[in-house]
Structures are given as structure tokens and as C-alpha cells.
Amino acid sequence: MARTQRNTDRERTRITDDNGVAIESALVGDGLELSYPSSDGPVVECTRLDIPEEAVTALVGPNGSGKSTLLKALSSHLEPDTGTVRIHGENLDSFSQKELARELGVLSQENDSLGSISVEDLVYHGRYPHRGFFDGTDEADHRAVERAIELAGIDEIRDTELGQLSGGQKQLAWIAMVLAQDTDVLLLDEPTTFLDVHHQFRVLETIRQLNEEKGVTVAVILHDIAQAARFADYLVAMHDGELYDWGPPEEVVTEQLLADVFGIEAVVEYEPELQVLPKRALPDR
Numbered sequence: 001m002a003r004t005q006r007n008t009d010r011e012r013t014r015i016t017d018d019n020g021v022a023i024e025s026a027l028v029g030d031g032l033e034l035s036y037p038s039s040d041g042p043v044v045e046c047t048r049l050d051i052p053e054e055a056v057t058a059l060v061g062p063n064g065s066g067k068s069t070l071l072k073a074l075s076s077h078l079e080p081d082t083g084t085v086r087i088h089g090e091n092l093d094s095f096s097q098k099e100l101a102r103e104l105g106v107l108s109q110e111n112d113s114l115g116s117i118s119v120e121d122l123v124y125h126g127r128y129p130h131r132g133f134f135d136g137t138d139e140a141d142h143r144a145v146e147r148a149i150e151l152a153g154i155d156e157i158r159d160t161e162l163g164q165l166s167g168g169q170k171q172l173a174w175i176a177m178v179l180a181q182d183t184d185v186l187l188l189d190e191p192t193t194f195l196d197v198h199h200q201f202r203v204l205e206t207i208r209q210l211n212e213e214k215g216v217t218v219a220v221i222l223h224d225i226a227q228a229a230r231f232a233d234y235l236v237a238m239h240d241g242e243l244y245d246w247g248p249p250e251e252v253v254t255e256q257l258l259a260d261v262f263g264i265e266a267v268v269e270y271e272p273e274l275q276v277l278p279k280r281a282l283p284d285r
């Protein structure tokens with residue numbers, strides 16, 4: 001893997017707020033080396049990763065840079081070759097799957113469609129990942145499901161079978177399923193992929209609302225760096241399976257990062273709000 005990190009020191013620096021007070025991490029990855037059975041050695045090597053508590057962190061980076069792999073390790077869907085993941089200070093491998101489902105709401109890109117069930121049944125299933133389907137008896141659970149359907153804006157398609165939905169509609173159904181779990185940590189792999197611009201805004205607004213009103217911690221993979229920079233409190237920039245840089249968007253998004261990591265020449269403007277204006281793709285490095 002190429003060694004292009006701009007600031008490896010920052011991997012070990014704790015995040016602080018405006019007053020210099022350390023912000024706790026909801027999730028920590030330490031000394032992670034991650035591989036797949038068929039990969040030729042680790043595809044991700046990450047000395048230290050912090051997902052700050054009650055903040056929104058966006059993972060950004062080009063295709064194949066290791067974002068999903070990292071998220072899979074954080075959500076216990078991929079066992080690290082070396083290193084540990086801690087959630088609220090406890091080793092992830094000490095949790096049962098049932099306990100984890102209560103802690104983490106995970107949207108992955110590898111969802112199976114669960115056959116021919118309806119959207120509503122899928123969302124109920126999110127509320128009961130280890131109990132089968134909802135029997136309609138618990139009022140609080142019923143409200144959580146209704147709220148998730150409302151937040152995702154999928155009332156009109158609640159009775160439709162998953163197999164009859166468009167890609168974007170299916171994505172919204174999966175998002176509702178994760179929201180119905182009502183966890184205080186959300187790990188979302190590309191929630192806005194397949195969505196039109198209206199639904200992209202709506203989903204991002206919902207995530208922000210959950211963060212601000214309920215203190216939900218969010219780690220989310222986004223492909224649009226300008227959108228990620230405007231939306232997130234912190235960015236984690238991946239490149240070639242390594243952490244290139246992380247911190248607040250104003251520190252991470254630079255013309256250097258865009259050239260090194262994304263291979264584009266771009267203008268970065270910070271006023272009135274952070275904007276990335278691509279000029280051209282750079283030749284392959």
C-alpha cells in the first residue's frame with residue numbers, strides 16, 4: 001500500500017472541543033489490520049481510529065480505499081487480523097450479537113432482501129432482529145416503527161414487497177429498518193447512494209436531527225466530499241487502505257488532499273461555507 005499520510009501524528013492526537021477539552025470516542029479502532037479470505041494480505045491498515053461520541057463523522061475516500069472494510073470491522077461484521085475495536089470502552093468481541101444489535105444500528109451495502117416481505121415487515125424486523133417478526137402488541141415498539149417509516153418518508157410504499165421497489169426505494173426501506181432499532185450509534189455505509197437529491201437531503205437531515213436531538217453518534221460513508229465536508233463534524237479520509245488524515249473538515253479538506261487522495265485539481269473555498277469546486281481530473285499517479 002502506498003504511504004501517503006499527510007499527518008500520521010494526528011492519528012494519535014485526541015480530539016478536543018473549542019475549549020481544549022477531550023471529546024470521548026464512542027468507537028475506537030486500535031492497530032487494525034483487516035483482510036478478506038481471498039485478499040492477498042491486509043486491505044486496511046489503520047493504527048488508530050476514533051469515532052467521537054455524539055458527533056457525526058464522515059468516512060471519505062476513493063473507491064476501494066477501505067471505507068466499507070473499516071466500517072465492517074467497527075460493526076463486528078469483519079474480524080480484524082490484528083488490533084481491537086472498542087465500543088464505549090469495551091472490546092467489541094465481548095458483546096453478544098444480540099447486545100450489539102441494541103448498541104449499533106448498521107446499514108451495510110450487503111443487505112439481503114429477506115425474500116418477498118413488505119417494507120413494513122422489514123422495518124418491524126429491524127426493531128426485532130433477534131426475535132423474528134413483530135406481533136403488533138407493544139405500543140412503544142409500534143411507535144418506533146411508525147416514526148422510522150415517517151422519517152424515511154416511505155409511508156406510501158409500506159405495503160409493497162421489497163422485490164417490487166426501485167433501488168432508491170429499497171435503500172429508504174433499509175434506512176427505515178436501521179432507524180427503527182433506535183440505537184445511539186449509527187454506522188451507515190453509503191446511505192445516500194441510489195437516492196435522488198430530495199431524498200439525499202432528507203436522509204442527511206434526519207441523521208443530523210437524531211444527532212442533535214438525541215445525541216446519536218454517527219459514522220457515515222459519503223462519496224461526495226463537498227457534501228461530507230458541509231455535513232459532518234469530523235472527516236476520516238482513507239487512501240489505499242490507510243488513514244490519510246482525520247479531523248474537522250476545515251483541517252482535512254485541502255487542495256493537497258484532493259490531489260493526493262482523489263486525484264483531482266480543485267479549488268477549496270471556506271466562505272460563506274466550505275465548497276469544493278472540481279476543475280479537472282489529474283492524470284493517474
Ligand SMILES: Nc1ncnc2c1ncn2[C@@H]1O[C@H](COP(=O)(O)OP(=O)(O)OP(=O)(O)O)[C@@H](O)[C@H]1O
Binds near residue numbers: 062063068069070
Ligand atoms: N469481499 C472481499 N474480498 C476480497 N477483497 C475485498 C472484498 N471486499 C473488498 N475488498 C478489497 O478491499 C479493498 C477495500 O475495499 P472497500 O470495499 O473497503 O473500499 P471502499 O472504500 O468502501 O470502496 P467503495 O467506495 O468503492 O465502496 C479493495 O481493494 C477491495 O478490492
